[in-house]
Amino acid sequence: MSVQIAELQGKSGMPPVRFGEELTGAETLLRCLILEQVEYIFGYPGGAVLPIYDSLYGSYFKHILTRHEQGAIHAADGYARATGKPGVVIATSGPGATNLVTGIATAQMDSVPLVCITGNVAQNLIGTDAFQEANITGITIPITKHSYFVRDVRDLPRIVKEAFHIATTGRPGPVLIDIPKDVSNAKAPFSYPETVEIRGYQASQVPSDEDVQAFVAAIREAKRPVILAGGGIISAGADRELLAFAEKTRIPVINTFMGLGGFPGVHELALGMPGMHGSYTANQALLNADCVIGLGARFDDRITMGRTREFAPKARIVHVDIDPAELGKNVATAVKVAGDVKSTLQKALPLVTACDSEAWIAQLKQWQEQHPYRYKRDEQVLKPQAVIELLYRTTNGEAIVTTDVGQHQMWVAQYYKFKHARSLISSGGLGTMGFGFPAAIGAQIAHPDRTVIAVVGDGGFQMTSQELAILAQYNTPVKVAIINNQCLGMVRQWQQLFYDNRYSQIDLTHSPDFVKLAEAYGVKGLRATTPQEAEDVWAEALRHDGPVVVDFRVAQEENVYPMVAAGNTLDQMVLGDE
Known part of the structure; x- marks a missing residue:
């Protein structure tokens, strides 16, 4: 028995975890969640998950009964983003499961770790258009990192272990486990694997030394470098490394929308958000930089405006991302580093020195002073x-x-x-x-x-x-x-x-x-x-x-500025109604 499992046994209100004990699928599921250190579950009961909710009765878990399944999955998402831990949500079959779809897609797009547990009708009814039957695994394949349909109660512990592993390793994302009602009611001796081995899934976090050397060499000679810090900074917990890296190299930092908070917004090197509604300075920095260092950013269309050839036209692009599929996907990239940004920055920090960027920083500060975010203030009208x-x-x-x-x-x-x-x-x-x-x-x-x-x-x-x-x-x-x-x-x-x-x-x-x-x-x-x-x-x-x-x-006719219209380039900013 692992130390982790031993420590979890005997806590107040927590059922004991006894290996080999005959348990139903529903009881097995909850024991697995205990061993994954789940404390909060967000959900909404229904017929296909009644065995699970019966096992939840009086249990250790804190269950939050929302008033709609969409509320449940968004709350689980908020919990996951606020903690970095996987959020857990339960919904019943049919409409309960399909009400999760928007939340699952939200988490998938933003790389948020969720484990979504749905019930389904008994397997002998699958394919008969039974009451509240829906092929939720088929529906969610494009919007999950992986989807499971549990056919045998003996597979459930392995599947739960894999689901948490997949959701939280590599590029995080949602995983769905669909459990037919007969599997929830079936019994099997309880077991739980201590390790995960998934053929074809190797979520390596650490970049190669060669890639890190290329990363360091690319920025060494830059005169006008800028860091584009995305949501990967936050997912990787790399905010301290980014701060140390930016201060040591004297490279200004632009945060994508998903990356806001990954670098202090009040720091002297902070340039704000780029793109469609980004700051004048951030967009000018991208237009004039000679090196753009993308750290856990996707170079999506809200930043490039879909005009990828005109994006950062004077710069070499250096891209660090844990998902190799993102490297070079949207913009032409000179240096590609496959690995999470925390490990990359940790390996690069001892190798870098300050860039010759003070003239560049002075120019950026001048733009910040000349073109801050602004609006027409009114002492009578609430803006x-x-x-x-x-x-x-x-x-x-x-x-x-x-x-x-x-x-x-x-x-x-x-x-x-x-x-x-x-x-x-x-x-x-x-x-x-x-x-x-x-x-x-x-x-x-x-x-x-x-x-x-x-x-x-x-x-x-x-x-x-x-x-x-x-x-x-x-x-x-x-x-x-x-x-x-x-x-x-x-x-x-x-x-x-x-x-x-x-x-x-x-x-x-x-x-x-x-x-x-x-x-x-x-x-x-x-x-x-x-x-x-x-x-x-x-x-x-x-x-x-x-x-x-x-x-x-507030005033109804107020607009968001600056603004770059769709299809335009970053140099075509509209700064205000005037």
């Missing part, structure tokens, strides 16, 4: 940018902030200067409305002593607002900041700029009274319509030791 500045100022940049997708997401990226990794939790690749609020619940459960703010739009909030019940039930002290412009803001902005002000189906003026909605669930609700009211009600929200929903009524 959304001012709300984000308020949140940042009153939390000193120390909060965990979750968002949906849209204008508010970009304002958070621009005006909240994240100091720490795993402080921004947002749907980057898939752009999922309804993600931010339940993700905040997962993050708050993971970090009960930290301030967690869900910054959401009035559109996205209504997609998962039923999870207010969780805030009330567990007194989870999430602060929900609704940036309420009474419309689908980003869609309105595009219709204004590119469709001659033909506003089609973006009106949300008939949304509910969010203060009353919060109060109906037993949650404190507040509203602000002016800058002074915003100061007052937000201070009250922070003083309150429980959950709070704040309805910030």
Whole structure:
């Protein structure tokens, strides 16, 4: 028996793990989760998972019963992003399983480790269009790292062990385990493998010495280098190594949206976010750099604008990524390093020296002073940018902030200067409305002593607002900041700029009274319509030791700038309405 297993036995409220004991598939599953050190499970019961939920009765696990399966998987995702541990979610067959699909795709796009457990009808009913039958493994093959359909209860321990291994090694991602009801009820002697051996899956983390030498040589002679730090910095836990590397080499750092927090936003070498709504300085740095060092970044279309030949036209591209398939996929790459960024930076740090980059840094600072993020301030009208500045100022940049997708997401990226990794939790690749609020619940459960703010739009909030019940039930002290412009803001902005002000189906003026909605669930609700009211009600929200929903009524016609229109290049930035 391994030390890990021995240590887990006998804890308060935890069933003993006895090898060889005859257990049902449902009981086996829970013993496996114990041995994987799972504490929280997010889920929603139903017929096909009743054996599992019966075994959960009175168990050690803390189960969070959300009010929709999409809320469950987004909460599990938020928990995973906030901790780096795999999130675990359970749903029943058919609609329960298919309600997870958006959350699974969200996690896959952003490389988030999840283990998704679904029930299915008994195997003798598979293929008969039985009640609540769905081929969820087939449905999720394109959006998971791997999917399992369990045919024999004796295979279940191996499958669970493999699922956690696959989800958390290499490039993280979601893994699905589909368990038919007859397998949950079947019995077998309990066992659990201590090691994993999967033919064809070797998730090597460490780059070769040759690749690291090429990486170091490529940046040694650079005069205008810049680091493009992506979400891989956060996944690998490489934020300290990045800070040490940037300071030793004197190379400025651009953070992709998914990489925000991986390098302190207040650091003198921080240039902010690049791309469609990035800073002027970050985009100019990419246009004028002679060496771009991509660390765990995908070079996606929100940065390159799909114009990959015109992206960083003066630079040699150096790309470090744990997924070899990403190397050279989107942009022509001079140096490719297959390995996680933490190991790469650890091996490179002793070999690098300061670049001759001071003139370059001076130029970048000049651009920062000339072209900061800006908006037209108004003492009477509440501007959304001012709300984000308020949140940042009153939390000193120390909060965990979750968002949906849209204008508010970009304002958070621009005006909240994240100091720490795993402080921004947002749907980057898939752009999922309804993600931010339940993700905040997962993050708050993971970090009960930290301030967690869900910054959401009035559109996205209504997609998962039923999870207010969780805030009330567990007194989870999430602060929900609704940036309420009474419309689908980003869609309105595009219709204004590119469709001659033909506003089609973006009106949300008939949304509910969010203060009353919060109060109906037993949650404190507040509203602000002016800058002074915003100061007052937000201070009250922070003083309150429980959950709070704040309805910030902001200017409807405010746009996100800077902006690079789709199909344009980074030098074609629109800095504002003027």
